[in-house]
Amino acid sequence: MDDAAPVLSTADLTRHFGMVKAVDGITVEIARGALVGIVGANGSGKTTFLNLITGYLTPDRGRIEFMGRETTGLPPRAVTKLGIARSFQVPQLYTGLSVPPRVAEGLQILERFGLGSYADRPVGQLAEGGRKLLDIALSFALRPRLLLMDEPTSGVSIDDKGPVMDTLVGVLRQSDVTTIFVEHDMDVVQRYARRVLVFDNGRVIAQGETGRVLADAEVRKAILGHA
């Protein structure tokens, strides 16, 4: 694959729920190795966009390509096998069980996420920040080429947000994993994302270098309700 070719591209990606245009004709390209933040108000289509990319939802219209291969409409496990992994806004873990085998085998992955001591413990014993990290570690253990994180710091205390993101970004920078993360906290996006996509009513209204895009008054109004 050409190094300059995008890892992920969508063309006219659309998904409606009845009258609601959750995702409305989104066309984007994500470059290899990028760390991209997605911002937008509640209901702007961020999570639906991730759900479409990862096969949880099928689009009404449009096309998704991952590393030059069309993945539109593929089920989650097929998308996962191709190299796309995701974490969830509400961590999707096996609460009554210890850490899964594919993660436990690569204990160094847990240790990189600061979770080494939890390999043999039930997941239910983890605090929220740890659960978020484990949710991401589960995805990261699959050695994806593209990692999608849905609000990695939601539910994490203000004091823990920095350490959680530092741990995450530290691990990601050591790997050749292109990352897209949805985030509500503008400080987190400004500090960690190199590039940002701004969603509003199912459309991308702005994209580009994080500092420049988030400084735009119209963008701030769309996200925060004020300039």
Place this chain on the structure above:
Amino acid sequence: MAGTRRWPAPMIALALFLVAPLLAPGWIVFVLTLALAKFMAVLAVALFLRGGLISFGHALFYAIGAYAVGFAVKWLGVADAVLLAPLGAVLAAGVAALVGLIMARYRGVFFAMLNLGVSMILYAGLLKFYWVTGGTDGIGVRSPTYLGLAPPREVLRTAFYYFTLVLAGMAVYIVYRFLASPVGYFMKALGDNEVRIEYQGESVRRVMYLTYVLSGGVAGLAGVLAAFAVGHIVPEYAYWAQSGEFVFVALLGGYGTVPGPLIGSLAFEFLRTYASKYMPEAWQATLGVIMLVIIMFLPGGLWTFYAAVAGRARRKSEGLARG
């Protein structure tokens, strides 16, 4: 050291199983043999209970294993246990491979009742096709041979007990390996989070299907051994009450571990034996009361009682060693 400390209990249990026929009367050896055979069917049901699924139809595979023996004896004149044990298991696994194509799509009450439905179809067939199956009269099974060798009459029961013990050991090993595998892990996780399983790149349906085939094979093996142990096969082997018994025993012993179903199976067979002797009119009521007590006070089954006592003893000995 922690690893070696965990060994005595299984070793003591194995030693007890090995010496039992030398010390215990014949009827106890029979009850032990039957308990070991049925333990495998309970283990098969427990594989699904761990994943939050309940099957009221595993008597289907149990009956297939048993009738494989019955037909081999009746039509082919073959009663070789070494030959028929794998044959019954493979036949049951083969049927599970077909039925599992449907079952792997369903969860909850649909899974439970579809299993029951399929097993009752077999039950009806076993009743109606009496010229083949013997109907309610069933099929008599003579004592088994082992690779053509017939043990002397006085050690028939003991020989079959050891044969059953070996196969139960093999079944335990296979199930342990399965549970330690990624598929086994995801089966346990199935009741917890199917979405995450799919996003781990595993197919939930594949996990269900593979578990179903293994489970069917193990339950089939149980049927082969029970048929030889009892010496008579009737359609009730496929009846829903038999499936219910497997679920009951799994709950009694605890389905979260492999030894749980074994403890449950042993407890059940001895309880039934004693209860039907001393309370022939009310032995089922006795079992019902015991089940109520277990659910109220030991929801994890009898195994949790053992685990709590063993854990306390271990902590005490570790405290003594430190102190």
